[in-house]
Amino acid sequence: MKRHTHVALLATLMSATAWGQEVSLYGTTMAQMWKQETPGFEKATFTPATQYLGIDATRLGSDRLSLHLFGWGRTDLADVSTFDGSKSGGHLNYGYLQYRFDQANAEIKAGRITVNQATGFEQIDGVSVRTDLRGGFTVSAFGGKPVLYKTVDPASQKDYDFQRDFIVGTRLGWRMPKLGEIGLSYLQDGTKSAKELPVPTPVDYTRKQVAADLLLAPGTVFQLRGRTIFDVADHAATAPGIAKPSTIAEHDYTAIVKFGSKVTVTANVAERNFYAYFAGTNLPSLFRQDEKDQFKGFGGSLTVSATGNLMVIADYRRMNRESFGEVNRFGGELRYASTEKHYMAGLGLRSVSASKSIRVDPASPGRSLSHTELRAWSMIERNRLSFSLDGIIQQYKDGNPYLNGLTSLYEVVASLGFQATTSLKLSGDISRGSTPIAKDETRGLLRAEYRFGFGKKGGQ
């Protein structure tokens, strides 16, 4: 969509708020500041200012019609802080009209929307609809132009815009009370696959996926959720002697068992085949489809609500990437919240053991990926004041090639807030840390959050 079309559409949507009988406007203004001194580079001072702004206008002539807008803009008041060299920028995250029916949870959305139906989690300029049907069935569908983001090299990736011309998805589900839900979905992103291009390419920006999802929840004690996604695109033939890539993009299943109200045990198993899973990426240099790589993982967690205020969590996960080998991740967390949630605190430890990884550093395989992370935080609210402290330390093995000779990195963030009125909160952060790029780093941040109007949701 061209820029002037965007402006016209946005102006039309904005003017619609005048019809709203309940309009809420909310936003956050943030100003950050940090200085950088890096050997070999000029000193730099960064002061980016960022504005988030959202509008929810409901009862637009009808109780069921509403308008929702949200976007942000930013600018650098001193040196450029972005990687691409742009001094300012912005984005309309969503802007849509929504009509909610009184019956069947039916709704229609039109405009710039984020859809998470079928297998997709997409931003589109288009339409989405959903409704419940008799007998526990439910159906949803969406279609439109995908919101496209920059590619690494527009010249060599001109096919990206060309191929991803249209996106459509639909899901049919069947809900069985006190038993669960099954669903079948289809997603097609783009209409011109790589093999159909005048000059076929190894990267296919289109996707055609069929998925089956499952929920078994016969009661509050046991739950099994998951999905399997199949790649049903008709790809170009592989070279002789090379195995055809799997048509399974993803298996991902999680089981949850609750023992009373205090103890919860979860188990998860996942598998992803990158050729199919990475289809449609705008960053093929990173999410490479030409690698017939695969990820498999399984693990679980134990959560114990020791008292009404204290929660203990322990988890473990074994992950295996075909090209890098196996790693084990394990950890635990303590969370405390006072009854009125005026005081909360947490302490967490995570560790990754990569002694069986293979590719990163053949001389010492475990050295490059293994690390341990310790995090502690607390937050207090007293009347109009709030204070939080959040510290994190990451400990790496000696000689890790990514750390410029360091072995531990840290960051501490202290935040002080003042609720000036029910509509306005002012806060400020100061953070101090150490990274391989800046061995000592201090940053400041000022934040103003405000909300005007009648809306009851948002920020919640």
Added chain:
Amino acid sequence: MTRKSVLQLLGVLLGLGVLMACSLISPETSFAATHPDGVGKGRPMCSECHSTDVAKGALKPYASFDHTPTFVTNHKYQANQDANSCATCHAQSFCVDCHGGKVPMKPAIKLSGSPDRLAPHRGDYLTLHRMEGKMDPSSCYTCHGRANNDKCRACHR
């Protein structure tokens, strides 16, 4: 848009029209647009107040929506199947904190005053991502595969 795409769209719309014409729409009333009571701070456990009966419309136990640590890290199914349930308490802007398509800063900075919330990439994640990315790039792909990768492109060219 190609003729094939137009036909696909028309097919979907026609299919929905037929479903409506056949009176297959559920007669049940919709979810409440907003939760009638405030749910307070922190992560709510829906089953603490609601009985063991199933949630209206979603036809699932309320416990399915309890904001446990597992739910917070893995809520894609609930959001996919029961977005209306989410919308009774959450405005869309809540989702955008992390799932914005294009955002100006990582969630951990935007939400730095709320350390209780799950905010990805706390601390020096620029260093850590070199390890996480090697262990499981599919976990990066979910958010950065087709969007939110302006910073990724600076190095991954």
